[in-house]
Amino acid sequence: MQKIEHIGIAVKNLEESNKLFAKLFNKKHYKTEKVITEGVKTSFFKIGPNKIELLEATNPESPIAKFLAKKGEGIHHIAFAVTDIHKEIKRLKKEGFTVLNEKPKKGADNKLVAFLHPKSSHGVLIELCQEISE
Ligand code: ZN
Numbered sequence: 001m002q003k004i005e006h007i008g009i010a011v012k013n014l015e016e017s018n019k020l021f022a023k024l025f026n027k028k029h030y031k032t033e034k035v036i037t038e039g040v041k042t043s044f045f046k047i048g049p050n051k052i053e054l055l056e057a058t059n060p061e062s063p064i065a066k067f068l069a070k071k072g073e074g075i076h077h078i079a080f081a082v083t084d085i086h087k088e089i090k091r092l093k094k095e096g097f098t099v100l101n102e103k104p105k106k107g108a109d110n111k112l113v114a115f116l117h118p119k120s121s122h123g124v125l126i127e128l129c130q131e132i133s134e
Pocket residue numbers: 006007008053077079127
């Protein structure tokens with residue numbers, strides 16, 4: 001793994017949260033994006049070399065809706081940048097982690113992503129992400 005790519009925060013209302021985090025960071029989010037397949041609407045903030053992703057559910061079946069119902073708003077996942085997501089999935093499976101989607105899928109921000117089940121990583125949902133090269 002290369003570095004923390006971003007930290008994902010689950011929110012009830014993206015628009016309101018964008019305003020609050022803009023005050024906190026003293027700058028606006030630089031993009032919003034809907035990931036239909038995941039049932040989420042996201043926005044991204046850049047703070048120095050780091051990124052924060054806010055996630056709002058777009059339907060009741062969304063993993064974010066389920067997370068909010070169970071745990072309320074807060075840190076949802078930590079994403080790590082990897083150079084070869086397929087290789088990393090194989091390696092982590094071998095190490096005993098539960099990979100939620102063994103076939104990487106297209107996530108927000110032009111990335112291929114895969115998630116590790118929080119049960120296999122002390123309650124932390126881990127996202128692996130690899131930049132999609134054009
Ligand atoms: Zn993410």
